Amino acid sequence: MAAELLKIEHLQKSYDSHVVLKNLSLFVDEGEVLVVVGPSGCGKSTLLRCINALEPVQGGRILLRGRDIHENEKNLPKLRQQIGMVFQSYELFPHKNIMDNIILAPIIVQKRKREEARQEAMELLARVGLENRANDFPRQLSGGQKQRVAIVRSLIMHPELLLFDEVTAALDPEMVREVLDVLLDLARQGRTMIIVTHEMQFARAVADRVVFLDKGKIVEESAPEAFFSRPQTERARRFLDTFSFETVRKSG
Amino acid sequence: MDIQVLRSYFPLFQTAAGLTVRLGAEGIFLALLVGLICAAVRYWKIPVFCQIASCYIEISRNTPLLIQLFFIYYGLPKVGIRTSPEICGVAGLAFLGGGYMAEAFRSGLEAVDSVQKESAFSLGLSKNQALLHVILPQAVSVSIPAILANVIFLLKETSVFSAVSLMDLMFTAKDLIGLYYSTTESLFLLVFFYLMILLPVSLLGTWVERRLRYAGFGT
Numbered sequence: 001m002a003a004e005l006l007k008i009e010h011l012q013k014s015y016d017s018h019v020v021l022k023n024l025s026l027f028v029d030e031g032e033v034l035v036v037v038g039p040s041g042c043g044k045s046t047l048l049r050c051i052n053a054l055e056p057v058q059g060g061r062i063l064l065r066g067r068d069i070h071e072n073e074k075n076l077p078k079l080r081q082q083i084g085m086v087f088q089s090y091e092l093f094p095h096k097n098i099m100d101n102i103i104l105a106p107i108i109v110q111k112r113k114r115e116e117a118r119q120e121a122m123e124l125l126a127r128v129g130l131e132n133r134a135n136d137f138p139r140q141l142s143g144g145q146k147q148r149v150a151i152v153r154s155l156i157m158h159p160e161l162l163l164f165d166e167v168t169a170a171l172d173p174e175m176v177r178e179v180l181d182v183l184l185d186l187a188r189q190g191r192t193m194i195i196v197t198h199e200m201q202f203a204r205a206v207a208d209r210v211v212f213l214d215k216g217k218i219v220e221e222s223a224p225e226a227f228f229s230r231p232q233t234e235r236a237r238r239f240l241d242t243f244s245f246e247t248v249r250k251s252g
Numbered sequence: 253m254d255i256q257v258l259r260s261y262f263p264l265f266q267t268a269a270g271l272t273v274r275l276g277a278e279g280i281f282l283a284l285l286v287g288l289i290c291a292a293v294r295y296w297k298i299p300v301f302c303q304i305a306s307c308y309i310e311i312s313r314n315t316p317l318l319i320q321l322f323f324i325y326y327g328l329p330k331v332g333i334r335t336s337p338e339i340c341g342v343a344g345l346a347f348l349g350g351g352y353m354a355e356a357f358r359s360g361l362e363a364v365d366s367v368q369k370e371s372a373f374s375l376g377l378s379k380n381q382a383l384l385h386v387i388l389p390q391a392v393s394v395s396i397p398a399i400l401a402n403v404i405f406l407l408k409e410t411s412v413f414s415a416v417s418l419m420d421l422m423f424t425a426k427d428l429i430g431l432y433y434s435t436t437e438s439l440f441l442l443v444f445f446y447l448m449i450l451l452p453v454s455l456l457g458t459w460v461e462r463r464l465r466y467a468g469f470g471t
Contacts, residue, residue, distance in 0.1 A: 054370050076373075077378045081376035108385065
């Protein structure tokens with residue numbers, strides 16, 4: 001049995017009177033890839049934001065290696081170093097070039113040597129095929145390239161857990177692939193990841209376990225094969241149906 | 253207009269311009285500092301300090317500099333604080349300018365998407381690190397036109413320094429007019445020196461603005 005890295009117990013999250021996450025419990029084992037799917041507005045992104053303590057929660061606990069992440073706000077920067085997060089809109093820093101984007105946190109947060117950080121940044125960039133773009137600015141890169149840089153920027157912190165929040169949702173179809181390939185590569189390396197995505201084929205390929213979320217609750221939780229070919233609930237079935245089309249036959 | 257008079261007044265105006273520039277620069281530097289602190293305190297919504305900053309900004313922006321100077325110059329000695337006219341001038345400018353600069357910084361800070369902040373947080377940056385390395389550089393580039401307008405405005409406001417017996421440009425002009433009735437020459441030199449001070453600032457600002465625009469913003 002792999003050790004439990006993340007454990008969420010009875011999480012409650014609401015904005016004013018609007019409840020987003022209802023009594024949600026979840027765990028992620030070390031080395032596991034958890035894919036979260038569900039209709040928009042079901043609370044997927046909010047869940048990731050709670051795990052990274054970007055949102056205050058109204059109840060329950062989120063434990064990373066047994067430590068409550070909301071226990072002490074002073075510890076948050078330290079804790080967030082262990083959790084990498086990649087956003088839908090990349091969020092590279094527009095005033096810094098690619099290299100400086102990547103080595104900012106290693107240098108000022110982890111106090112690493114500039115040369116050593118640069119070296120690792122170059123290795124990571126090479127792994128995603130962007131070693132020749134280190135001196136460019138984010139605006140010179142395509143969406144897919146920016147997202148790969150964003151992934152490198154979180155990897156260099158050596159996080160134990162990676163969160164991906166619909167990282168391909170803002171990309172043109174032909175760029176989706178290059179980003180998903182990076183994620184697949186990370187999965188092969190045995191990284192622990194929580195991936196929120198609308199790419200069902202990809203979800204099926206990368207997931208160790210799929211969680212289907214609707215209206216702030218876990219409706220279904222199972223192995224990818226089981227989920228995608230034999231969903232247990234009517235709600236999940238209807239959701240998956242929205243991704244398939246019947247051939248249009250024009251009469252006339 | 254008498255060239256001979258212009259020539260003899262020139263050194264007097266030169267000295268006065270030096271004072272205007274020096275006090276103006278000191279006041280503006282402090283105003284930027286005060287403005288930045290106020291803007292940061294309001295950005296992070298730090299309780300109590302945030303309200304104090306808001307009050308201060310409203311007071312500083314909604315009272316004339318002349319009244320603020322009178323308060324400092326005539327008012328403070330009544331509670332036992334004695335200062336030189338120079339310190340009064342600089343303090344007055346910083347007090348007035350701080351409010352304006354705070355608002356200029358605020359507009360820039362608000363223009364930076366909050367996900368940028370979260371992105372910095374998720375990399376483990378503290379609030380101060382995120383502000384310093386990620387948010388502020390982007391905010392300042394947005395604020396530059398407003399900051400520059402404030403700098404020019406504050407430099408022009410130094411003309412009321414003469415009211416607390418500082419021998420600035422305005423004081424010199426009024427003095428010479430009063431003594432020798434050389435109105436034309438004095439006013440000519442007054443305008444000339446203000447332009448000499450302000451035009452380069454204005455041009456420099458436009459240049460900085462353009463450079464920052466090119467420095468790679470917009471995704």
